[in-house]
Every structure is written in C-alpha cells, then in structure tokens.
Amino acid sequence: xxxxxxxPKYLVTQMGNDKSIKCEQNLGHDTMYWYKQDSKKxxxxxxxxxxxxxxxxxxxxxxxxxxxxxxxxxNLHINSLELGDSAVYFCASSKxxxxxxxxxxxxxxxxx
Amino acid sequence: GENVEQHPSTLSVQEGDxxxxxxxxxxSASNYFPWYKQELGKRPQLIIDIRSNVGEKKDQRIxxxxxxxxxxxxxxxTETQPEDSAVYFCPGNTxxVFxxxxxxxxxx
Numbered sequence: 001x002x003x004x005x006x007x008p009k010y011l012v013t014q015m016g017n018d019k020s021i022k023c024e025q026n027l028g029h030d031t032m033y034w035y036k037q038d039s040k041k042x043x044x045x046x047x048x049x050x051x052x053x054x055x056x057x058x059x060x061x062x063x064x065x066x067x068x069x070x071x072x073x074x075n076l077h078i079n080s081l082e083l084g085d086s087a088v089y090f091c092a093s094s095k096x097x098x099x100x101x102x103x104x105x106x107x108x109x110x111x112x
Numbered sequence: 113g114e115n116v117e118q119h120p121s122t123l124s125v126q127e128g129d130x131x132x133x134x135x136x137x138x139x140s141a142s143n144y145f146p147w148y149k150q151e152l153g154k155r156p157q158l159i160i161d162i163r164s165n166v167g168e169k170k171d172q173r174i175x176x177x178x179x180x181x182x183x184x185x186x187x188x189x190t191e192t193q194p195e196d197s198a199v200y201f202c203p204g205n206t207x208x209v210f211x212x213x214x215x216x217x218x219x220x
Contacts, residue, residue: 035210041199043156043210090155100146101208103155 003027006091006104013081014112020077021107023091031055032074033092033101034066043090049074081111116204116211124217125192133214135202136184145178145185148201150213156201160187192218 004025013019025032033056034046048056052068063079078085091104115138125131135145146161162169162176162185169176173192178185189196199213 033208040212041150041215042212043150043201045208045210099144100158100161101148101156101203103157105155 004091004093004102004104006089006107008107009105010108010110012110012112015081015083017081018077018079019081019109020075021089021091021109022073022075023104024073025091025093025102025104026072027093027102029093029095029102030071031094031096031099032068032071033094034074034076035090035092037088037090037106039087047074047076081109083111085109086111116202116209118202118211118214120214121212122215122217124219127192127194127218127220129192131187131189131192131196131216131218133187133200133202133216134184135186136182137204138183139204140180140183142204145176146203147174147176147187148203148210150199150201152198156210159200189216192216194218194220 007022031050033048035043036046037043046060047066049068051071065077068074088106088108090106092101094101117136119134143164147159148156149159150156160171160174160176162178173190175188197218199215201210201213203210
C-alpha cells in the first residue's frame with residue numbers, strides 16, 4: 001500500500017550510459033514532480049506534471065526527459081549520463097500544485 | 113517565481129532547548145506555508161503546515177507561526193530531542209522551492 005514508489009532504489013552506472021527511473025503514486029493525485037538532491041542536501045525541482053501535462057520545466061539539461069503515460073506515473077529518462085548527475089532523485093505527488101507533497105523513497109544514482 | 117529565504121542554514125541546540133527556524137517569502141499572494149522534515153537517508157515528509165487565514169498552528173512540540181505583514185513564517189520546536197535532528201525545509205508556494213533547508217542538530 002505504498003503511496004509513492006520509485007524504482008530502482010539504487011543505480012550505479014558508467015558515464016555515457018542511458019538510464020530510466022520510474023515513479024508511481026496510488027493516491028489519486030493530479031500533480032507529480034521530480035526533484036534532484038545533491039550531496040549538500042540542496043533539493044531542487046526539475047519537472048512537474050499536472051494530469052500528464054508538463055507545467056514546470058526548470059533549467060535542466062535536455063538529456064533529462066520526463067514522461068507521464070498517465071497521471072499515476074511519471075518516469076525520468078536520462079541520456080548520456082555524466083559524473084555531475086550523481087545525486088538522489090525524488091519523485092513526489094500532490095493533489096494540486098500548492099498542496100502537501102508526498103515523496104517517494106528516492107533513487108540514489110551514482111555515475112562512475 | 114517566488115523567492116523564499118530560510119535561516120539559519122545550520123542550528124545546534126542542547127536537548128530540551130527550543131529551536132526556531134524562519135522563512136521569509138516574497139509573494140504576498142502566497143497562501144500555503146508548509147514545513148518538511150528530512151531525516152538522514154530518508155525522504156522529506158510534511159510535519160506541519162498553515163494557511164494564510166490562520167496565524168498559528170500547533171501540534172504537540174511543534175508549531176508554525178505566520179506573520180503576513182512581514183511575510184515570514186517560523187517553525188518552533190520545543191523540548192527538542194535527538195530524533196528532531198534532521199534537515200527542515202520551507203518550500204515556497206508555486207513553483208515549490210525547497211532549497212538547502214536548515215540542518216538542525218540536537219545535542220544530547
């Protein structure tokens with residue numbers, strides 16, 4: 001009965017590879033988000049979708065592409081991984097924009 | 113977008129003392145003010161929030177106060193315990209901006 005789930009939990013990969021992280025929420029929320037948290041704990045929004053439509057797209061390299069097949073899922077695909085992409089990526093969801101956000105457990109990405 | 117500033121960036125208190133973290137916002141139309149807590153290695157979780165029609169809200173040892181005139185809201189933790197040690201975030205309204213947060217250390 002996990003509210004917001006992400007897979008995988010850990011991801012170790014080589015520079016230049018392409019990888020995806022999946023996120024699913026069973027809360028019936030309309031809005032989903034991807035955040036990146038660096039080693040200094042700075043938590044920065046990357047993307048936000050509302051009912052499968054992109055509403056926030058912060059300054060993120062176009063190697064990052066979110067995809068929302070339906071409003072319960074928001075996946076993140078990363079092309080040509082770089083060392084600086086190493087971070088914890090959190091997915092979150094909320095009923096509407098300015099409401100309580102429920103976070104997934106995070107995906108710890110390490111690029112070697 | 114809204115600018116939110118959070119102070120201090122780090123805070124150390126003795127167990128049993130109180131801790132106060134303050135956030136200043138820029139958008140006077142903001143109407144929702146949440147506080148999130150992130151323990152080491154875990155996900156951020158909402159601990160308390162307040163709407164702009166209320167000045168203060170309390171939940172056991174934690175409280176949030178809102179000063180709409182000065183455009184700031186604060187998190188108050190009384191009788192701090194080691195398990196209060198975490199990073200606390202006050203994201204802005206829309207789009208939500210979490211930033212660096214405040215690292216609170218409660219020393220036993």
